Amino acid sequence: MSPSRQLAAIMFTDVVGYTRLMGEDEHRALQLLRKNRNLHKAIIKKQNGKWLKEMGDGTLASFSTPSDAVFCAKELMNTCREEEIILRIGIHQGEITEEGGDIFGDGVNIASRLESLAPEGDIYISESVARDIENKKGLDTDFIRVQKLKHVKHAVSIYKVNIGEKVMPKQPNQLAELEKRKDKSNEMSIAVLPFENMSGDPEQSYFSDGITEDIITDLSKVSSILVIARNSSFTYKGRSVKTREVCADLGVRYVVEGSVRKSGNRVRITAQLIDGLTDGHIWADRYDGTLEDIFKLQDEVTCQIIDALKIHLLPEEKKAIKKVHTPSIQAYEFYLKGREHFHYYTKDNYQKAQDYFNRAIEYDESYAQPYCGLADCGSFLHTLYGGEYLLSDALTASTKAIALAPDMAEGHASFGLVLSNTGDYKGAVKEFKTSVRLDPNLYEAHYYWARTCFTQGKLEEAATHFEDAWERSPKDPQTPSLLLQVYRSLGRQADLDYAAKATVKAGFQKLEEEPDNWRTCLSLAFGLLNLKQFSESIKYLDLxxxxNTDDALINYNVACLYSGMGEINKAMHHLEISLKLGNNTIGWIKNDSDLDQLRNLPQFLELIKKYL
Known part of the structure; x- marks a missing residue:
């Protein structure tokens, strides 16, 4: 019979822990395999599928429609776990070639890769499957990430099928997964360290920092590279560090270092790419030009890095990297100054950032990025400091950003944050999905998405997206410190202990460079609290x-810390100060396990009723 080509939904399944069980108890392992085989054959047939073959403890099946495949996967997952068989499953729809009772093609390869990526007890599907089932009753999905798969030309958008609560605990495997995700030394992963300001004027550091951030942003648009976010790479600012130590710290293979010299209208950028495994220089170059050439120089640096790594760019990635956002150098410089203030995360600095973003827009009204900055500042000012900061202004700015640059990931992340703050969670998630699709490495997209899930009480999803953000910024203590309350609520004690230790380690390292960083002090205090080091926690709480006694966000976190220590009166005192100062994060307060000791107190209920 000649081979036939057809479109089909391909399903791969695998039994979790079978190899280990085979080594411990061969008889029991074989019994389990027979039971698994019988369940698979019956359910695949019931759901209109075709059993193709068994590969060790795995099975391969095909279906005429994606919905049949997903319904089958859900039934398999639920039925098998009742028999103490835990699966991971991958499904993809694509063209296959069938010959001699077997199937071949990219569709088979992608389904196999998805199965291997899925955590225990999860079903991972491709975007083609997710699109097909999005309106099917009883089939809900969550976007996970965009990832380059081995031997697959284009990056694949990965979704998870919601199947309800899992029976098997995830703690040990989740820890292993976090460790595995941190070790990217043999993958295409990179950190861009802050370019040194060689201008002889400390006030020009905003410019060299901005160049660094823009290179990070451009590289992050390449789906086949994991790029470390600014929050982590900038912890090395001003430090003399060894490349191998940086790579080990951040879990990356490559590091970019450089410098910027700005003198009058002239700019010189030097950059070098270093392999963390060999400590050898792969590429180095120097670029000279005028301020008007700055975007061209940045493009050259980014493209040279990509060429040196022998990365094949997708057409849309080439277009995104080469896009010039403004021809106005004045607008660009004001934007960089605004971004510098934004990263201090205080009320005063949000307001200063807004001023600079507005000045950038005065020079170029069609410059989309300052509108994103305005939207983010507006969102945080409204949420943390009260209604005098109108959310409608943030909404206007974010929609303007998207209108000007519909393919800019930052705009969709900012719009998603605004929508989340208005309570339009469905719309927010749609924007976050778009943002991650456009830029899989954008820390803010994962971070804002996680906060949105937490506000809704979707803690499993919040954990997933906080972990995605943490992967992209492993040196920033903020993200793991927020995971502490999520893991506590989910009962994931092993993960909680791991995150607490990671928070403390990252916090101490960051405070060495920024001893007055209140955000880091609070993260460190939470990490120490969860390690039962109360006196040390209070030390950093006080710092x-x-x-900052009149800051709503800081007082809220201080209340959470005192609540965790059992200091009820102090906790109530600082919570009231926070609410008086305009904190209106009712969704966050509702789901924050740091406040659990206060929830049933009459004074707590009265306080919430009074202010929220």
Missing amino acids: ALKN
């Missing part, structure tokens, strides 16, 4: 509160 954060020093000179």
